[in-house]
Amino acid sequence: xxxxxxxxxxxxxxxxxxxxxxxxxxxxxxxxxxxxxxxxxxxxxxxxxxxxxxxxxxxxxxxxxxxxxxxxxxxxxxxxxxxxxxxxxxxxxxxxxxxxxxxxxxxxxxxxxxxxxxxxxxxxxxxxxxxxxxxxxxxxxxxxxxxxxxxxxxxxxxxxxxxxxxxxxxxxxxxxxxxxxxxxxxxxxxxxxxxxxxxxxxxxxxxxxxxxxxxxxxxxxxxxxxxxxxxxxxxxxxxxxxxxxxxxxxxxxxxxxxxxxxxxxxxxxxxxxxxxxxxxxxxxxxxxxxxxxxxxxxxxxxxxxxxxxxxxxxxxxxxxxxxxxxxxxxxxxxxxxxxxxxxxxxxxxxxxxxxxx
Amino acid sequence: xxxxxxxxxxxxxxxxxxxxxxxxxxxxxxxxxxxxxxxxxxxxxxxxxxxxxxxxxxxxxxxxxxxxxxxxxxxxxxxxxxxxxxxxxxxxxxxxxxxxxxxxxxxxxxxxxxxxxxxxxxxxxxxxxxxxxxxxxxxxxxxxxxxxxxxxxxxxxxxxxxxxxxxxxxxxxxxxxxxxxxxxxxxxxxxxxxxxxxxxxxxxxxxxxxxxxxxxxxxxxxxxxxxxxxxxxxxxxxxxxxxxxxxxxxxxxxxxxxxxxxxxxxxxxxxxxxxxxxxxxxxxxxxxxxxxxxxxxxxxxxxxxxxxxxxxxxxxxxxxxxxxxxxxxxxxxxxxxxxx
Numbered sequence: 001x002x003x004x005x006x007x008x009x010x011x012x013x014x015x016x017x018x019x020x021x022x023x024x025x026x027x028x029x030x031x032x033x034x035x036x037x038x039x040x041x042x043x044x045x046x047x048x049x050x051x052x053x054x055x056x057x058x059x060x061x062x063x064x065x066x067x068x069x070x071x072x073x074x075x076x077x078x079x080x081x082x083x084x085x086x087x088x089x090x091x092x093x094x095x096x097x098x099x100x101x102x103x104x105x106x107x108x109x110x111x112x113x114x115x116x117x118x119x120x121x122x123x124x125x126x127x128x129x130x131x132x133x134x135x136x137x138x139x140x141x142x143x144x145x146x147x148x149x150x151x152x153x154x155x156x157x158x159x160x161x162x163x164x165x166x167x168x169x170x171x172x173x174x175x176x177x178x179x180x181x182x183x184x185x186x187x188x189x190x191x192x193x194x195x196x197x198x199x200x201x202x203x204x205x206x207x208x209x210x211x212x213x214x215x216x217x218x219x220x221x222x223x224x225x226x227x228x229x230x231x232x233x234x235x236x237x238x239x240x241x242x243x244x245x246x247x248x249x250x251x252x253x254x255x256x257x258x259x260x261x262x263x264x265x266x267x268x269x270x271x272x273x274x275x276x277x278x279x280x281x282x283x284x285x286x287x288x289x290x291x292x293x294x295x296x297x298x299x300x301x302x303x304x305x306x307x308x309x310x311x312x313x314x315x316x317x318x319x320x321x322x323x324x325x326x327x328x329x330x331x332x333x334x335x336x337x338x339x340x341x342x343x344x345x346x347x348x349x350x351x352x353x354x355x356x357x
Numbered sequence: 358x359x360x361x362x363x364x365x366x367x368x369x370x371x372x373x374x375x376x377x378x379x380x381x382x383x384x385x386x387x388x389x390x391x392x393x394x395x396x397x398x399x400x401x402x403x404x405x406x407x408x409x410x411x412x413x414x415x416x417x418x419x420x421x422x423x424x425x426x427x428x429x430x431x432x433x434x435x436x437x438x439x440x441x442x443x444x445x446x447x448x449x450x451x452x453x454x455x456x457x458x459x460x461x462x463x464x465x466x467x468x469x470x471x472x473x474x475x476x477x478x479x480x481x482x483x484x485x486x487x488x489x490x491x492x493x494x495x496x497x498x499x500x501x502x503x504x505x506x507x508x509x510x511x512x513x514x515x516x517x518x519x520x521x522x523x524x525x526x527x528x529x530x531x532x533x534x535x536x537x538x539x540x541x542x543x544x545x546x547x548x549x550x551x552x553x554x555x556x557x558x559x560x561x562x563x564x565x566x567x568x569x570x571x572x573x574x575x576x577x578x579x580x581x582x583x584x585x586x587x588x589x590x591x592x593x594x595x596x597x598x599x600x601x602x603x604x605x606x607x608x609x610x611x612x613x614x615x616x617x618x619x620x621x622x623x624x625x626x627x628x629x630x631x632x633x634x635x636x637x638x639x640x641x642x643x644x645x646x647x648x649x650x651x652x653x654x655x656x657x658x659x660x661x662x663x664x665x666x667x668x669x670x671x672x673x674x675x676x677x678x679x680x681x682x683x684x685x686x687x688x689x690x691x692x693x694x695x696x697x
Contacts, residue, residue, distance in 0.1 A: 058545060190632045192632055221406070222614050222629045222632075223406075224616070225616075226628055226629075229626075229628055249544070253620040254616045273620045274620050277620055288545060291547065292544055292548075293574050293577035293578075305545035305548075308515070308546070
């Protein structure tokens with residue numbers, strides 16, 4: 001087992017107080033035949049180690065793009081980062097080379113996606129796919145200098161260890177009979193179980209950050225509850241940091257400690273979960289919460305937000321929410337509101353709140 | 358208040374083929390002995406997880422699928438065996454709105470043509486008369502006049518759903534089957550569409566059969582809720598009753614699983630084991646074997662009785678207008694053991 005120990009990638013121990021992830025003023029554009037789509041327009045987001053942050057917003061607000069910019073999975077071209085910084089544990093991600101990025105993705109970031117069907121290859125068993133993930137992160141984990149080669153474990157030994165690790169990951173993600181089911185194909189698993197397999201795969205590299213992009217949207221509500229409980233238990237067990245992307249405010253209320261609300265390419269409000277639901281500041285956040293059918297809303301009492309999500313090729317000038325906002329002022333049409341503190345650990349970017357509280 | 362729709366013992370089995378000669382070896386019981394009634398001007402919610410048979414019931418009511426057995430009474434008339442020609446008249450009475458707004462609109466037709474087509478088919482309206490009616494309908498659902506010559510892909514999801522609603526309203530139906538009308542939409546748009554549907558109901562005195570998996574939406578929209586599990590109704594009651602005092606363990610679990618946007622809410626969270634099992638009949642050799650008993654028994658979190666695994670519980674009225682199918686309910690008659 002000494003060999004196995006040798007293979008475990010060394011983890012740089014950074015201080016707990018520092019930011020794990022720091023996105024500053026990120027601008028992202030896409031070239032399309034219709035014009036330049038300004039997807040992100042100055043996203044600021046910080047995550048500390050152990051955070052469970054919910055990133056909420058409607059279709060097209062840029063929440064997935066923000067998340068994908070961390071492992072740099074945005075296709076470029078047509079994508080283009082025009083300004084901003086993304087740093088992870090203090091390292092600048094945007095300046096890394098592609099081979100450095102591969103090692104970075106394998107060791108630091110795990111991702112799970114919305115659709116558990118398309119993200120598993122139907123032609124291979126779960127074992128092949130999960131073992132692949134384990135081996136890949138290992139290979140990326142540490143480049144072994146040539147003179148150590150003689151001490152390396154045999155291929156068979158490595159595969160055996162990877163298999164054991166895969167079964168262990170399946171147990172960790174709550175798949176019953178993992179040692180037998182690992183030989184099954186994806187179609188033999190139900191939707192909830194497939195999502196667990198994908199979570200297992202994401203955890204193969206023992207990542208610092210787990211990005212979950214709408215992990216429960218394709219699942220039934222009882223299965224959703226199971227998966228959310230699993231994610232919470234993984235946070236407690238492994239000390240994971242989770243960025244949970246969702247459009248469902250209920251999921252956020254149940255699973256997250258902090259929330260960032262996005263609208264049209266910017267984070268417009270950020271706060272601890274309780275504070276956000278009890279004391280929402282930004283008119284968009286208020287509208288979003290009021291639009292969810294809740295317990296004591298009687299017939300006809302539901303309020304939507306008038307209008308539609310703006311076109312990102314020609315976004316509205318100033319605050320991008322102003323055409324739909326009930327509290328719109330002249331300044332909203334002219335300038336982009338700065339992000340100001342509106343409470344302890346609570347920020348909003350809206351002209352309703354003065355810059356020095 | 359009259360009963361507009363009554364469904365009695367509806368069954369829809371799909372054949373499962375296999376074996377050497379590809380014969381029918383078993384059946385998939387999508388809808389298994391479902392009965393309910395819908396009062397005129399009211400909204401009944403059909404709720405269940407995917408695979409519980411809610412859409413199949415909706416399609417059977419429109420006779421888009423032929424029921425295997427059972428009876429559908431519309432306005433007192435048995436429509437289960439109507440011929441195709443007679444069905445056409447029924448189509449103007451019962452309409453359907455679909456889940457995926459983009460897929461349910463023909464991408465090669467303009468909005469005006471899409472909404473005008475049912476007017477031509479059912480009322481032979483064309484020309485300016487049809488155009489005036491279409492514009493009026495577009496106004497009712499909140500579309501603008503300049504949208505008349507546009508194509509569906511030029512619209513957002515919420516507006517596409519408005520086109521679908523206008524098309525359904527064109528023939529002045531009395532009953533509309535809404536199959537997950539807002540599940541493809543964002544919350545802020547969902548709220549707009551739900552409010553529109555409520556306004557239209559008041560304005561035109563419509564009756565809705567509202568199919569959804571979203572209990573929050575159902576609570577907002579429906580007067581009465583029926584919960585389905587594997588093709589069977591497990592509980593029916595008025596909406597407030599279902600949400601305040603659910604009796605069936607499945608209903609309790611489902612309600613506890615709604616993610617409420619309220620972090621302060623304290624409640625017991627019931628997490629069900631496993632997933633929806635299969636609706637294949639006991640004859641199926643492959644797939645989940647279901648011998649009998651309550652379909653929910655394998656996932657049930659309550660203390661089970663011996664009957665749960667052997668005898669299917671009947672749906673009985675335990676309180677006024679509140680029906681439950683569960684052996685654990687005290688009002689359930691003690692089943693006599695079947696003679697061996």
